[in-house]
Amino acid sequence: MFATAASLSLLMGCGSTPKPVAKTPVVTPPKPVDVQANQPVTPEHKLLEAKKVWQGQKDKDARDSLLLDAAALYIQQEDTLLAQQVLIELRQDGIAPSLHDRYALLLAKAYINNRSADPAKLHHLLEGLSTSTSKKAEIQTTLFAKQGMWADAANALLRTNASAEVKVEQVWTWVKQLDETALQKADRQFPALRPFISLRNLTHEYAQSSVSLQEGLKAFQRTYPGHMLATHLPKDVMQAHALSQPDLQEIAVFLPLSGRLASTGEAVKDGIMAAYYEQLTIQGENSNLPALRFIDTLGKSPQALVSELGEAKFIVGPLLKETVESLIPVLPANVNMLALNRVEPSLAPSTQPQLSPSDVSVNSSAQDAPLHQEVRYFGLAPEDEAEQLANFIFNKGLRAPIVVAAQSSLYERMHDAFKDRWFALHKQKGTRAHVTTVTFNDSSSLREGITQALDVAQSNKRINQIEYMVNEDVYNMPRSRRDIDAIIAFASPQDTELLNPIIEASLNPYDGKQVPVYATSRSMDYDSGKNQWRDLQNVRFIDMPWMMPTHQWQALAATTDTVWPNRTTMQNRLFAFGFDAYNLLPQLGMLTVLPYLKYEGLTGELQINDSGEVKRQLPQAVINNERVQMLME
Known part of the structure; x- marks a missing residue:
């Protein structure tokens, strides 16, 4: 293979059109370049052919066609820089109409992975091409996917x-990957x-039961006979x-029911029992509900807990992280656990669903799939809330938030989770992240x-310096930074009550700019009365649906208020948990196999x-x- 410099010299040697001559000389067509039978054709071979065709025949179209062959081979070899150079030379020398479509396709391919290339311009390059729909659609699919335009990419791939x-x-x-709004738009547009959208909606509709899903899939196949999805x-x-x-x-429920965490365990237990009795009310006295056994985890080794399982194949709990970590290695086969905390990823067993072979017929029995040991982790992780913000x-x-975090392990974890997610989002977009931290x-x-x-302190300092220099009072307001567009609070309810008035006092009222303050559920305490809400005016926050004034479980809320009238905010959250x-x-x-499905719970919209x-x-x-609005x- 020729060196890169030789390739470019060959290109330059056949890249310019000579001055016209009075008489076209009669020449003998050059012999094709000898390529051994087992030797692959390289871009350099095509460049050499192009040079000989030009020198011998002065046939620009034939030369350019060979140069396009060379560019295509460079792209095939992922030498996109050399492909770009070949195509640039061709563009400068002019492209024959008969070669334009092929040139446009190769140019799009050569620049498709170039970060500086404008995707919109590459899309425009492909518009109106008379080339085969499939070749154009392949490039469009890649372009749309790189832009995160999932519906457009999917529609292009089908072509x-x-x-x-x-x-x-x-x-x-x-x-x-489409959210509900994008899904509705795609349904209208493509x-x-x-x-595909119908199938996704169907799985949402029948997510409660695999038996119902079977019937739904049969109906789907009757609706779309002959379609690839059928x-x-x-x-x-x-x-x-x-x-x-x-x-x-x-079901065995592992909770701390004595000791210092007894009230925590009891609140979770109350929630479990409330869900159990609600199910009993819906299904009737003769329903086949599971037997619940509550096992106190205080002071018990993992082996002792396992010995108390009896015939139970499902565990809810434990609540403490260290207990979860120690229990996982000794779990018996065919016992499934919904841990009420999380563990380090290195300690978690495989989470791939253990199912029967993936080529199961749609008409086969769902009861054939065996039960295997699986562990899932359900925790009220504060990091999740920070990442959501x-x-x-x-x-x-x-793009320019201030993060205010109290100096405690909980709020520092939330602060770290926010920053990690913030920098990851900017990295995905190729933009620079800005964040100011206050602890x-x-x-x-x-x-x-x-x-x-x-920057209020600096503004006051500048005012004082001016007053000193002119020896007069300067009637001016200290000015705050104008680039700040959000303030994130990771602090206790009491500290957040102090924080909001400080922020309002620090912002220059004459700027006419409202900087929103965001907080998490960890900053909200519903037991403090109206004084708290007065000090938190305009603060935006996220919290469980169960804690909001308007939710779909009003009857349950009324019952719990009657049974537990003095329950604290934290106990209410644990009940919902x-x-x-x-x-x-x-x-x-179902949530594991189809992770786009969501369960609407008291604690939030849940996915695995x-x-x-x-x-x-x-x-x-x-x-x-x-x-609260x-x-x-």
Whole structure:
């Protein structure tokens, strides 16, 4: 193979058009370049051919066609820089109309992975080409996918010559990533995607039962006969179809029911029992509900806990992280656990669903799938809330937040989780992350940190310097930084009550700019009365649906208020935690296999990620006129 410098010299040697001559000489066509039978054709061979054709025949179209061959081979070898150089030379010399479509396709391919290339311009380059739909669609698919335009990418992929199996799995992957708004838009915009969207809606509708899902899939196949989805269902849908109903005959609940954490364990237990009796009310006295056995974990070794399992195949708990970590290695086979905490990833067992073979027929029995040991992790992780705030303010277009964090292990963890997610989001977009951090341990350091972060202290210093220089009072307001567009609070309810007035006092009222303050549930205490809401005016926060004034469980809330009139905010949250834990058990298999599915629980909108962790999405509210007001953002 020729060296790169030789390749470019060959290109330059045939790149310019000579002056016209009076008489075209008669030449003998050059012999093709000798390439041994087993030797692959290289871009350099094509460049050499192009040079000889030009020198011998002065046939520009033939030369340019060979140069395009060279560019295509460079792209095939992933030498995109050399391909770009060949194409640039061609563009400068002019492209014949007969070669334009091929040139445009190769140019798009050569720049498709170039970060500085504008995707919109590459899309424009492909518009109006008369070349085959499939080749153009392949490039469009890649372009749309790189831009995160999942519906457009899926629609383009369906126009390629890819196999039905490839199309089904990839289009399904992209359709699953669409939120509800994007899904509705795609349904209107891309008719070819409607069967995929219909299938996703169907799995949502029948997520409560694999038996119902089987019937739904049969109806789907009757609705779309002959469609690729009728014969090539996505693998995860096949796995969901193959799930058997969990045999919840007996459930062992591991909780701390004595000692210093007894009140915590009892609140979770109350939630579990409330969910149990609600199910009993719905299904009737003759329903076959599981037997519940509550086992106190205080002072018991993992082996002692296992010995108390008896015939139970399902465990809810333990609550403490260290107990979960020590119990996992000694769990018996075929025992499933919904731990009420999380462990380090290195300590977690495999979370891949243990199902029957993925090629199970749609008409096969769902009861054939065996039960295997699985561990799922459901915790009220504060890091989840911090990450949700990072996602929200980033998607809202805010880019210069101040993070205010109390100096304690809990709030430092939340601060670290926010920053990690914030920097990850910027890295994905290729933008630079900006964040200002204020840490404090008392009201004095809180006030000082806020004023410094907002640059108010520097503004006051400048005013004092001017007064000293002119020996007169300067009637001016200290000005705060104008680039700050959000303030995130990771602090206790008491500290957050102090924080909000300090921020309002530090912001220059003449700027006319409102800087929103965001907080998490850890900053909210519903037991303090209206004085708290007065001091938190305009603060936006996220919390469990159960804690919001308007939710769908009003009857349950009325009952709990009657039974436990003096329950604290934390006990109410733990009650909701236990309630959801019990109701999640029969849903774990479906939520694991189809992770885009959501369970609407008291503690939030629940999904299971690839690590087997239940992730919560919380609603947002704002304090307005001393009342909690739900937001629909």
